[in-house]
Amino acid sequence: MTQASIKQSWKEKLAAGQALATAGHRLSAEEAFERLDFPTRRDETWRNTSVKPILETAFGTAQLPRLDAEAVRALRILPEAHLLVFANGVFQPELSQVHPQQGLGLMSLAQAKQSLPELFAQHFESTGLAAGDVFAAMNTAFSQDGVFLHVAKGVALERPIELLNLTVASDQPVLAQTRSLMVLEAGASARVVEGFYHLGGASSLTNPATELLVAANARLDYHRLQDIGSQNFQVNTLAARQGRDSHLACHTLTLTGQVVKNSSRVDVAGQNCHTALNGLYLTQGADHVDNHTHLRHLAPNCQSKQLFKGICADNSSASFMGMVFVDPIAQKTDAYQSNRNIVLSDTAKVHSKPQLEIYADDVKCSHGSTTGRLDPNAQFYLQARGIDKAQARVLLLQSFAAEVIGLVELEEFHHHAMDRVERHLARS
Amino acid sequence: MKTEDDIMIEDLSSKEYEAGFVTEIEMDILPKGLSEDTVREISRLKKEPEFLLEFRLKAYRHWLTLKEPKWAHVHYPAIDYQDISYFAAPKKQAKYNSLDEVDPALLETYKKLGIPLEEQKLLAGVAVDAVFDSVSVVTTFKEALKEKGVIFSSFSEAAHEHPELIRKYLGSVVPYSDNYFAALNSAVFSDGSFVFVPKGVRCPMELSTYFRINASNTGQFERTLIVAEEGAYVSYLEGCTAPQRDENQLHAAVVEIVALDNAEVKYSTVQNWYPGDKDGKGGIYNFVTKRGICKGHHSKISWTQVETGSAITWKYPSVILRGDYSVGEFYSVAVTNHRQQADTGTKMIHIGKHSRSTIVSKGISIGQSNNSYRGQVKIAKSAEHARNFSQCDSLLVGNRCGAHTFPYIDIENSTGTVEHEATTSKIAEDQIFYCQQRGLDQEQAVSLIVNGFAKEVLNKLPMEFAVEAQKLLAITMEGSVG
Numbered sequence: 035m036t037q038a039s040i041k042q043s044w045k046e047k048l049a050a051g052q053a054l055a056t057a058g059h060r061l062s063a064e065e066a067f068e069r070l071d072f073p074t075r076r077d078e079t080w081r082n083t084s085v086k087p088i089l090e091t092a093f094g095t096a097q098l099p100r101l102d103a104e105a106v107r108a109l110r111i112l113p114e115a116h117l118l119v120f121a122n123g124v125f126q127p128e129l130s131q132v133h134p135q136q137g138l139g140l141m142s143l144a145q146a147k148q149s150l151p152e153l154f155a156q157h158f159e160s161t162g163l164a165a166g167d168v169f170a171a172m173n174t175a176f177s178q179d180g181v182f183l184h185v186a187k188g189v190a191l192e193r194p195i196e197l198l199n200l201t202v203a204s205d206q207p208v209l210a211q212t213r214s215l216m217v218l219e220a221g222a223s224a225r226v227v228e229g230f231y232h233l234g235g236a237s238s239l240t241n242p243a244t245e246l247l248v249a250a251n252a253r254l255d256y257h258r259l260q261d262i263g264s265q266n267f268q269v270n271t272l273a274a275r276q277g278r279d280s281h282l283a284c285h286t287l288t289l290t291g292q293v294v295k296n297s298s299r300v301d302v303a304g305q306n307c308h309t310a311l312n313g314l315y316l317t318q319g320a321d322h323v324d325n326h327t328h329l330r331h332l333a334p335n336c337q338s339k340q341l342f343k344g345i346c347a348d349n350s351s352a353s354f355m356g357m358v359f360v361d362p363i364a365q366k367t368d369a370y371q372s373n374r375n376i377v378l379s380d381t382a383k384v385h386s387k388p389q390l391e392i393y394a395d396d397v398k399c400s401h402g403s404t405t406g407r408l409d410p411n412a413q414f415y416l417q418a419r420g421i422d423k424a425q426a427r428v429l430l431l432q433s434f435a436a437e438v439i440g441l442v443e444l445e446e447f448h449h450h451a452m453d454r455v456e457r458h459l460a461r462s
Numbered sequence: 463m464k465t466e467d468d469i470m471i472e473d474l475s476s477k478e479y480e481a482g483f484v485t486e487i488e489m490d491i492l493p494k495g496l497s498e499d500t501v502r503e504i505s506r507l508k509k510e511p512e513f514l515l516e517f518r519l520k521a522y523r524h525w526l527t528l529k530e531p532k533w534a535h536v537h538y539p540a541i542d543y544q545d546i547s548y549f550a551a552p553k554k555q556a557k558y559n560s561l562d563e564v565d566p567a568l569l570e571t572y573k574k575l576g577i578p579l580e581e582q583k584l585l586a587g588v589a590v591d592a593v594f595d596s597v598s599v600v601t602t603f604k605e606a607l608k609e610k611g612v613i614f615s616s617f618s619e620a621a622h623e624h625p626e627l628i629r630k631y632l633g634s635v636v637p638y639s640d641n642y643f644a645a646l647n648s649a650v651f652s653d654g655s656f657v658f659v660p661k662g663v664r665c666p667m668e669l670s671t672y673f674r675i676n677a678s679n680t681g682q683f684e685r686t687l688i689v690a691e692e693g694a695y696v697s698y699l700e701g702c703t704a705p706q707r708d709e710n711q712l713h714a715a716v717v718e719i720v721a722l723d724n725a726e727v728k729y730s731t732v733q734n735w736y737p738g739d740k741d742g743k744g745g746i747y748n749f750v751t752k753r754g755i756c757k758g759h760h761s762k763i764s765w766t767q768v769e770t771g772s773a774i775t776w777k778y779p780s781v782i783l784r785g786d787y788s789v790g791e792f793y794s795v796a797v798t799n800h801r802q803q804a805d806t807g808t809k810m811i812h813i814g815k816h817s818r819s820t821i822v823s824k825g826i827s828i829g830q831s832n833n834s835y836r837g838q839v840k841i842a843k844s845a846e847h848a849r850n851f852s853q854c855d856s857l858l859v860g861n862r863c864g865a866h867t868f869p870y871i872d873i874e875n876s877t878g879t880v881e882h883e884a885t886t887s888k889i890a891e892d893q894i895f896y897c898q899q900r901g902l903d904q905e906q907a908v909s910l911i912v913n914g915f916a917k918e919v920l921n922k923l924p925m926e927f928a929v930e931a932q933k934l935l936a937i938t939m940e941g942s943v944g
Contacts, residue, residue: 386872401867
C-alpha cells in the first residue's frame with residue numbers, strides 16, 4: 035500500500051466520530067498529517083526504529099469493546115485512586131470512578147470540551163504538539179477522547195489518579211488513540227499513573243498524546259507503565275511546559291511491545307524549575323523500545339536530571355536518544371543525562387545517542403552513556419557466597435533496575451513496578 | 463557597563479589572524495569551472511597514468527549524481543563549484559637539491575610562519591615534504607628514508623614511480639563513492655603525500671608535510687595515502703596555516719591510512735587555516751574525509767589533532783577496526799573563535815574481536831562560535847569483547863557561543879563495553895581566584911587552566927608539534943577570560 039492509501043485508511047478508522055480539536059487546530063493538524071511522510075530510518079529521530087511493521091499491518095474497524103470489570107480491576111495498581119478507563123480510545127464511564135474534590139476537574143476530554151469550553155480552548159494543543167510529526171499530527175487531527183485533568187490554584191490532590199488505557203481487538207488488528215490534557219494551576223500538585231495494556235485478540239497500534247501544563251510552583255508526578263504485549267505497537271507523544279519554581283517528574287517503565295516509541299518534549303519556561311525524566315525498559319524476544327527526549331532549558335537557574343536504563347535480551351533492541359538544549363538566557367542550568375544498558379545476548383542491539391546543545395556559558399551540563407554485559411566479577415562474587423548463577427544474575431539485574439524505580443516517590447507504584455520487574459526478569 | 467570580563471572577551475574576540483600575509487609567486491592556474499574536461503586536463507598536466515584518469519572520471523561522474531550534505535551543525539552560503547579553479551601549481555617546477563635553489567619568496571613565507579625548514583634540515587630529525595599549494599617543492603631526507611625502504615614522496619611522484627602501490631591502495635579506505643566531498647576530491651585531487659613503510663621497518667624519523675593554501679580561489683584537494691605493512695611503524699605530522707583572504711576557499715582533502723598486521727600509524731595534525739575576520743567574512747571551508755583501517759591483527763591507528771583555524775571545519779577522522787586486537791585512538795582539541803563553526807569528531811567502527819578504541823575530545827568555544835562534537839562508536843556483532851571509552855569536554859568562554867555534543871553509540875553484541883562521558887562548563891571563578899591568589903594575573907590563570915584542560919591531548923603530540931600547538935593555543939587564548 036502506498037503512504038497515501040495507508041493514511042486514507044487510518045483516517046477513515048479514526049475520524050468516524052466527533053473530533054476533539056477545534057476547527058483551526060484540526061485543519062492545520064490534518065494538513066500536516068497529509069503532508070508529512072511516515073518517518074524512515076533516514077529521519078534522525080527515527081533512525082533506530084522502523085515503522086515498517088506498523089505500516090504493514092492491516093487495521094480493521096474498531097469494535098465496540100466488551101470489557102470484563104473483573105479483568106479491569108485486576109490491572110489496577112492504586113485501588114484507592116481516582117480512575118478513568120479508556121478502551122480502544124473510548125471512555126468507559128461505568129468502569130471509571132472519580133471521588134469529587136474541591137478544585138479537581140477530572141473527566142473525559144470530550145466532556146471537558148462541552149462543560150469547560152474556556153479551559154479547553156486555552157490549553158488544548160498549546161504546546162504545539164502536532165508540529166512536525168506525522169503521528170502527533172494524526173492524534174491532534176482525529177482524536178475523539180482522552181483524559182482531562184485540571185487542578186485549581188493551590189490545591190494538592192491527596193488521592194492519586196489512575197488511568198487505564200486499554201486496547202481490545204477481535205480477529206482484526208485495532209487502531210486507537212487517546213488525547214490527554216493535564217493542567218496544574220499555580221501551586222497545585224498531583225500524582226498520575228497511566229497504564230497501557232492490550233487485553234487480547236489481534237494486534238493493536240495505539241497513538242496516545244499527552245500535554246502537561248505545570249504552572250508556577252506546581253508539582254506533577256507522572257508515571258507510565260507500558261505492558262502492551264509483544265505483538266503490539268505504541269507511538270507515544272508527550273509535550274510538557276513548566277512555569278517557574280515548578281516540579282515535573284516523568285517515569286516510564288516499558289515491559290513489552292513489538293515497537294514502542296516514546297517521544298517526550300519538555301519546555302522549561304520558568305526559572306528555578308526541577309525536571310526529572312526517567313525510564314526503564316526491559317526488552318525481550320523481538321521487542322523494540324525507543325525513548326526520545328527533548329528537554330529545552332529556556333530559563334535560568336533550573337535543574338534537570340534524566341536517567342534511562344535498559345536490559346536487553348534475546349533478539350530485542352532498544353534505543354535512547356536524548357537532547358538537552360540550553361538557551362543563551364538559561365544561565366546556571368544544571369543538567370544531567372545518563373543512559374545505561376545491559377546487553378544479555380549477542381543478538382540484542384542497543385543504540386544510544388545522548389546529546390547536548392548549549393548556548394549559555396555558566397552552566398553545568400553533562401551526560402554519560404555506558405553499555406556492557408553483566409559484570410562477571412560481580413556474578414562470581416555472589417556465587418562464591420553460595421547464591422546460584424541464575425539467582426545471582428536476577429539479583430544483579432534487579433539492583434541495576436532498582437536505581438530507576440528508586441526515583442519513584444509514589445510508594446504504591448514503586449512497589450508495583452519493582453514487583454513487575456522482578457517477575458519479568460525471573461521469566462527471562 | 464562593561465565588566466572586566468566583557469572587555470577581556472572582546473579583546474580576545476577582536477584578535478586578528480596572525481599568519482595573514484600573501485606571497486607573490488607566479489602560478490599555473492586552470493580557469494574556473496568543473497567539467498569532465500577539467501578533470502582530464504588536471505590528469506594531463508600531471509602526466510598521470512591511465513588508471514588514475516579513469517579513477518578521477520568515475521569519481522566525477524558519481525559526484526554529479528550526489529547532493530551536498532546538509533546534516534552538520536554548520537551554516538554557510540551555498541558553494542558555487544563552477545566558481546573555483548581546480549588546479550594551481552607554482553610556476554617553477556624544477557627539483558632542488560638544496561634549499562639555496564628554492565625561490566626565496568617561498569622561504570620567506572615559511573620564515574614568517576616560524577617553520578624552521580633549515581633548522582630541521584640541520585637537526586636531521588624531521589624530513590619535510592613541503593607542499594606549497596599543490597605541487598611538491600622541496601623534499602628532504604629522502605635518501606635516509608630510501609635506505610630503509612620507506613617511500614615518502616608527493617602523490618604525483620608516487621603515481622609515476624610506484625603505480626602498483628597507488629593502484630592497490632587508492633580508494634581502498636575512502637572509496638570515491640564515499641561521500642560528496644570525497645567524490646569531488648577523487649575527481650580533482652591535485653597532490654598530497656604518499657607514505658609506504660615496508661614490512662618490519664620502523665620509520666627512523668617523524669614525517670611531516672606543511673600544507674599552505676596560497677593562491678586565491680583555487681581550492682585545495684589534497685590526497686594523502688599512508689600504508690604501513692606488517693610490523694611497520696610510522697609517525698606522520700601535518701600542519702597548516704594560510705594567508706588572509708576575503709573569499710571563502712574550499713578545502714576538501716582525503717586522507718587514507720592502511721595498517722596491516724602489527725603495524726602502527728600515528729597521524730598528528732595542527733590546523734590553523736584562516737578562520738575569517740571577526741564578522742565571519744572570508745576563511746577556509748575545511749570539509750575533510752580522513753579514515754584509517756586497522757586491517758591486520760594487533761594493528762593500531764592513532765589520530766591526534768589540534769584545530770584552531772578554518773571558518774568551517776567538518777571533519778571526522780575515523781578508524782575501522784577490522785583486525786582482531788586492533789586499537790584506534792582519537793585525541794582532539796578544537797578551538798573556535800569569532801564566528802567559526804566546527805563540527806568534528808570521529809567514528810570508531812569495531813569489527814575485529816577484542817578491538818579497543820579511545821576517544822578524547824576537548825572543545826573550546828569563544829566569541830560567537832559554535833563547536834560540536836559528533837562521533838559514532840559502533841560495535842558490530844563480530845566484535846566480541848570490544849571496548850570503547852569516550853570523553854568529550856567542552857569549555858565555553860562568553861555566552862554568545864555554543865558547545866554541542868552528538869554521540870552515536872550502536873552496540874550489537876553482549877560482550878562489548880562502551881562508555882561515553884561528556885561535560886560542558888566554563889572556567890570556574892574559584893579556579894581563577896586560586897591562581898590569582900598565588901600571584902598569576904587573570905590572563906595567565908586562564909591560559910594555564912585552558913592548557914591544563916587540553917593537556918591530555920597535547921601530550922599525545924610528537925615533541926616537535928607539541929611546542930607549536932601550545933604556542934597556537936596560547937595565541938588563540940591570549941587576553942581571554944571565562
